[in-house]
């Protein structure tokens with residue numbers, strides 16, 4: 001499913017976001033803290049109505065679409081994805097099935113499949129609130145997968161995950177063949193797993209393109225205020241960043 005934002009504004013936060021993710025592509029949104037990444041995603045998954053501009057899914061303005069219809073196509077893992085009550089893991093993932101009208105057997109099979117894909121089948125009967133941060137995150141990803149979306153919106157999907165699960169989740173998401181819009185803080189993971197990146201700075205897209213086009217020393221300096229070298233990954237060839245570490249002042253190091 002094609003996702004397009006045309007001049008999306010949110011007063012005081014977003015100054016006109018233009019972004020196009022064609023069907024089946026993985027797009028990363030990167031940028032400093034407070035640059036408007038989560039707010040952009042909120043406009044896409046409809047937690048927030050933009051004050052101007054349009055969000056379109058396959059050319060249709062989402063504001064003119066019923067929320068339930070959007071939920072049949074679009075799933076989101078958000079910074080607001082809380083579970084307040086003591087549901088089991090299976091119950092939490094089954095919430096992803098709510099927009100669909102399927103048989104209980106099919107729902108159960110989709111839920112079990114989603115849990116397996118995030119390496120969480122063994123947690124099925126556990127209380128969600130008893131899980132570790134990384135286990136919770138994987139279960140919330142399973143809930144989004146159980147929705148069988150054509151667009152997946154992910155706000156920091158690798159949050160809390162160990163390195164092996166970070167790589168597994170991003171490979172899984174890439175392999176789904178659906179359109180993905182993901183906020184990622186780790187620029188090296190963004191470069192490795194995204195077809196295109198959009199760099200936000202102070203509520204505007206300041207650069208869009210392939211990781212190679214976008215992750216340049218100039219952008220890193222001007223937008224992120226860090227110095228970095230761009231190298232090629234020895235096996236995949238994707239650009240990867242090596243950061244200059246500010247020298248530690250020995251006077252500031254404790255005894």
Ligand SMILES: Nc1ncnc2c1ncn2[C@@H]1O[C@H](COP(=O)(O)OP(=O)(O)OP(=O)(O)O)[C@@H](O)[C@H]1O
Nearest residue numbers: 012013031032033034035036037038039040183200
């Ligand atoms: N409901 C709100 N009311 C007032 N300000 C808000 C609101 N939501 C977000 N903001 C502000 O808008 C700016 C952008 O926030 P947003 O969460 O989109 O940034 P972000 O790029 O996702 O940041 P981070 O990397 O820190 O998660 C921030 O300065 C934030 O404080």
